[in-house]
Amino acid sequence: MLSNSIKQTRKGAVVLLTIAPVRATVEAIERLAIEISDACRQIQQDDAVRVLVVIGSGSGFGPDTFPPDGFTSPEQLARLRIAAPVAAVDKPVIAAINGPASGLGFELALACDIRIASAAASFAMPHLAHGLLPWDGGTQRLQRLVGPSRASELLLTGKRLTARQALDIGLVQRVVPASKLKDATEELASKIASYAPIALRYAKEALWKGTDMPLEQALRLEADLALLLHTSADRAEGLEAFLKKRTPKFEGR
Amino acid sequence: MTTKQSPLLYDKRDHIAFITLNRPQVINAFNVAMRDSLWSALEAVRDDPDVRAVVLSGAGEKGFCAGADLSEFGSAPSQHVARQVRFERGVWELWLSIPKPFVGALHGYTFGSGMEMALLCDLRLASQDGVFGLPExxxxxxxxxxxxxxxxxxxxxxxxxxxxxxxxxxxxADALQLGLVHGVVSRDRLLGTAAQWAGQLTRLDPQVVGLAKRTLREGADLPLPQALELEMRLAAQAFSLRGATDRGHRRSPKTQAAGRRQA
Incomplete structure (x- = not known):
């Protein structure tokens, strides 16, 4: 009964988190949220994991939105978040969007750093038509990722974007045939996993946090993170490998 | 020429300062000497009222700038490195504070620090063979x-x-689509077109150009209501400058005609 809506597969330094189709009901989502949150906490703490991939099994990517009946306070709604725990992972996260991502599924995709879509993917924020608002970061991450103009359009019209349209507005970074989605994603994930883990985490922090800062403060954040990195063994390894023209071996130290 | 090649060239023609990264044997890798020269060049741009726009380019065939010179930045002891990083930030801060427009002319490899210098320019022109990235x-x-x-x-x-x-x-082509660069031309037209873009900027009122840069940069950091207030304040400043120029024009029909062409 429990712990069957997600599956973790480990391949080297990459964890693949597969989310099975779940009914969009308060009970099912509350359970899914706990499972995702537990998995993400574990992934966050495991230094051997360098990249997380989130993918849907079956035909869609994550659950649709639904009326959270009886959940009226922010505290209660917070228990129905599946994107928030993914966004809290400070390592690179790739969404492999295998089919329609609507409602919560779309919000889940937005909590990732890089989105790869299969040709079968589509994206929609249908909340308003149901008298709802996104509650899992969708409105905020969408406008930060693709700009307020596109965000207004998607939120207010509920319009469904095809994979191709999502590529055109920069919402996804790549579209591949459905049969190649997993391979293409794993290939990118292992490429990222070959880079320096601390540098990746700092780069992610500088990008997401810097977006909300005045430029001057954001540049200070960047300088502080760059200075901190100067003390890492990986930076020394990166330099040495570059100067000796060999492939670096990063250990996350 | 002295035996020691200067890591940065500075030249001035028709109100345009031409800054050229000049370590072509290492694809203009950014090193301490280049940084120090850049500091002086930026001060010259800031302080010389005759300079109204800047064209930044890289010497040699291979590229604009392949990144930081790691043989130099890597070998320094850590405390020294830390101090350098602070100082480097000073250069970028100085750059950002200059109210004059920069046009980047980017050919070939534009990586790492090279990409970052390009991003500090207001307008970026690439040659068709440009390759960009942040490989850090x-x-x-x-x-x-x-x-x-x-x-x-x-x-x-x-x-x-x-x-x-x-x-x-x-x-x-990717860079153009992303808005990372504002134009792409063939290699042989790169510098000419960049100079043309800069030339167009030199014919505008330099104070108004400075205000335009400020309104975008400062406005981006403000909540919308304050940003709108800033825009109105700076627009009023531009307007009063224009009023002053117009009064000047009434005394001289020749400059008045020139003013109309700019409008």
Whole structure:
């Protein structure tokens, strides 16, 4: 009964988190949220994991939105978040969007750093038509990722974007045939996993946090993170490998 | 020429300062000497009222700038390195504070610090063979000349995350589509076109150009109501400058005609 809506597969330094189709009901989502949150906490703490991939099994990517009946306070709604725990992972996260991502599924995709879509993917924020608002970061991450103009359009019209349209507005970074989605994603994930883990985490922090800062403060954040990195063994390894023209071996130290 | 080649060339023609990164034997890798020269060049741009626009380019065939000179920045002892990083930031801060427009003329390899210098320019022109990227995470580093902030501010957070985390390379066509560059021309037309863009900027009222840069840069950091207030305040300043110029024009029909052409 429990712990069957997600599956973790480990391949080297990459964890693949597969989310099975779940009914969009308060009970099912509350359970899914706990499972995702537990998995993400574990992934966050495991230094051997360098990249997380989130993918849907079956035909869609994550659950649709639904009326959270009886959940009226922010505290209660917070228990129905599946994107928030993914966004809290400070390592690179790739969404492999295998089919329609609507409602919560779309919000889940937005909590990732890089989105790869299969040709079968589509994206929609249908909340308003149901008298709802996104509650899992969708409105905020969408406008930060693709700009307020596109965000207004998607939120207010509920319009469904095809994979191709999502590529055109920069919402996804790549579209591949459905049969190649997993391979293409794993290939990118292992490429990222070959880079320096601390540098990746700092780069992610500088990008997401810097977006909300005045430029001057954001540049200070960047300088502080760059200075901190100067003390890492990986930076020394990166330099040495570059100067000796060999492939670096990063250990996350 | 002295035996020691200057890492940066500075030239001035028709109100345009031409700054050329000049270490072509290492694809203009950014090193301490170049940074020190850049500091002086930027001060000259800031202080010389005769300079109204800047064209920044790289010497040699291979590229604008392949990044930081790691043989130099890597070998320094850590405390020294730390001090350098602070000082480097000073150069970028000085650059950002200059109210004059910069046009980047980017050919071939434009990576790392090179990409970051390009991003500090207001307009960027690429040659068709331009290749761009921020490869730092593959070297155990992150960009430290503003790249983590300037890239997403120019091309969007979504593209910024991809650029930084995947260390992806962009062609000139990719860069144009992302808005990372504003034009692409053939290599032989690069400098000429960049000078033309800069020339157009020199014919505008330099004070108004400075205000335009301020309204975008400062406005981006403010909540909308305050940003709108800033815009109105700076617009009023531009308007009063124009009033002053117009009064000047009434005394001289020749400059009045020139003023109309600019309008």
């Amino acid at each position: 995470v593959g070297l155990g580093m992150i960009p430290a000349a503003g790249g983590t902030q300037t890239f997403p501010r120019q091309a969007g957070l979504s593209a910024g995350l991809e650029a930084l985390l995947t260390a992806r390379r962009y062609t000139a």
